Amino acid sequence: MSEERPPERAIASVANALSQALAPLGDDLVDWTARTARAVFGAAACSIALLNDDGSELVFTTATGGAESVVSGLRLPSSEGIAGWVATTGQPLAVNDLSGDARFAANVASSTGYMPQAILASPIETDEHLLGVIEILDRDATRAGSDDDLALLSLFARQAALALDAATRSRQIGDLVVAALAGLEAADGEVPAAMRAAIPARDEDGMAELAAAFADLASAGPRERSLAVSLLRDVAGYTRERRR
């Protein structure tokens, strides 16, 4: 027979479990996908441009081999330029010498400090929707099998799309859970109602916030977590002493 737990502890437990299971992979996933693509193609750099929420812009993350190995933040209209053509047509494109496209070169150079000569670009998309564009800058064209790099990039982009899509869905579910926990009292609708039914107390004591802090710590190293546990035990012990 299980011990009956107080509601706030149940909420914290649910939130903590969910936040670990649904931890957003986003930034790390983009960084590592770009780094991996760069290695696979023996490329000087790899850019991953993801659509923003309203689809109007592509936001670039570029991995190079330099000291500043990952650069993020360049934003371009989602239907312009080579990435824009790839995004709007859903087709890959290969450019062997970009030097005639001064606007593209200026954009890339200003954001990454790197000026590519050649580019392979492919859409990152699932069956349902487009997530962005991956661009391989100055690949090693002497590698065995490089004749088929358009097909290889297309496969790689598909795998990246599935991973990014899963991460996005996880984040959306996580956001929904946090919103539901934070707004159980005020919110209407079926999902909050289901949450109310499933969780017997609202987060009036800030337990969801505490759980969120736990989630952050869950992605930290073992030493940081050990330190946090030690601090929390000290706080709990101090609180018990004050109640006496």
Added chain:
Amino acid sequence: MTLRPAWSEVFAPERLSTVRALPLPEPLTRQWAFGSSAGAGVRVAVVDSGIDADHPMVGGVQGWAAFRADEATPSGVVCHEMEHADLVGHGTACAGVIRSIAPDCDLLSVRVLGERLSGRGAVFAAGLRWALDSGAHVVNCSLSTNRTNYADLFHDIADAAAHAGVVVVCAVNNVEGTSLPATFASVISVAAHEGRDPMRWDANPKPPVDFGAPGIEVEVAWRGGGTIVTTGNSFAAPHIAGHVARLLAEHPGLMPYEVKTILRACADNVH
């Protein structure tokens, strides 16, 4: 190492098939088919990202239509028949290739890319229909969709073009998979072959791809008045579209199936 788009491997020199000549009493010759034609009087629509009319390799555009999605309208698409820019360079590249082969043809810029991402399939279809209704004799379509839910729509448009005698020349996607309307039998489907001689093309005895034309490391016009060197089936299709314009100028009124037959008979790998 040579980067190859999908479908172009059948045109690699070591794999290129010999195509059987048509068993005609007299062989069709390029001299008969094309004479000294430069495409005069033939209207070629480029359904793409727009055309930079001022690019020196384009030399003017004779008709304009730009489409974009608009959910507030009944069709979901709006059209502006006015001069526009090419926000990418891709349509300018195609126009430059066509002009290099058929310098006297009329070019129509049908922009279906470059404004927004939503409604892409519907915008693409609307642009194709406009090209058919505008009196174009040839439509170059160096883009395709992989969305099978548009299959019926594009099939209807491709059939309408074939019945109206409009030759639709399509690039197949650079990777294998669904590529509509490029893989329909009613259009002419093109992939890239090696070599940069714009006057050479090969026939493929095993469609859906009908012809191979230059599209591997070719120098093409691009936005801003310059050129880039690029690889893709996109740039092979306008070579064939240019030859179709020359053919139709020499022999007005040919139907698309006749055009395909003559192109096949005059291909470089026919013996």
